[in-house]
Amino acid sequence: MAASWDDLRVFLAVARQGSLSAAGNALKLDPATVGRRVSRLEDGLGAALFLKSSNGYALTGAGERLLPHAQEAEQAMAHAEDAVRGQGDRLSGVVRIGAPDGCANFLLPKVVSRIVATHPELEVQIVALPRLFNLNRREADMAIGVSRPEAGRLTVQKIVDYQLVLAAARDYLASTAPIETLEDLKAHRLIGYIPEMIFDKELEYFHDLGADRPVLASNSVAVQYQMARQGAGVAVTHDFALPGDHILERVLSEAFALTRSFYLIRHADDARVQRLSAFAELLVGGMRREMILVREALTGSAPSEDAGERET
Structure with missing residues (x-):
């Protein structure tokens, strides 16, 4: 039996996600349906495609050999979608x-x-x-x-390019010690990433502030931003978040900016x-x-x- 694109699509999702549940979430299918589709494909091809273990689903040798062909089918379907739509400059x-x-x-x-x-x-x-x-x-x-x-x-x-800059709520700045130099930041609560959860070296900027760790931290910069807006301290934030914000005020604009x-x-x-x-x-x-x-x-x-x- 020839493999259908529908079954190959499921195969690719399991290969990429590593589990039936994760593949189901990606495809908006329940895990049981994903499992049945995989079994149907394996039966049709006469070979086991995945090896199930405590770490999830791993490709067998047959699965590894099928993978590039399934990826080619995926690209072919994408090109076919382009051709069929044919809407000119309108995207859908x-x-x-x-x-x-x-x-x-x-x-x-x-x-x-x-x-x-x-x-x-x-x-x-x-x-x-x-x-x-x-x-x-x-x-x-x-x-x-x-x-x-x-x-x-x-x-x-x-x-x-964009810049990372210092900002704090106007009410916070009005009620705390003045910030005129980077050294003055030592008297203030700093807001930033949880150090152990920084996912890119470009976000490791606390050494530029002369500080080891933030006092208030989150793995989400949006949470950090809201902490600053609530008057919790001084945050390193994106410059493009500040226009139109009437609560936050940039701090040490001449002394600190990271591109x-x-x-x-x-x-x-x-x-x-x-x-x-x-x-x-x-x-x-x-x-x-x-x-x-x-x-x-x-x-x-x-x-x-x-x-x-x-x-x-």
């Missing part, structure tokens, strides 16, 4: 973006809202997680990172999928325009739009 379907939660909370909603306003048939999903995304496991169609990945069949494009960058990361095979490439172009352009507006609001000048070259 689902696109999932993985992003660190600072970008996902404060920057992407503005950019994505403008994109879907001109592409109403498009469904965009933003997965905000304080960790790196695994595109090889298809956790997302594309991801935004704060550093270039060092391995994998990926394409990487620099999007834009960081956002990168668009895609699976190399997806470069040939017209719909995803068109969306990626809109996303990158939208983020660059938004950061120009941010810089104008904060300083009256615009950042460079030198986004670098695409790398494979």
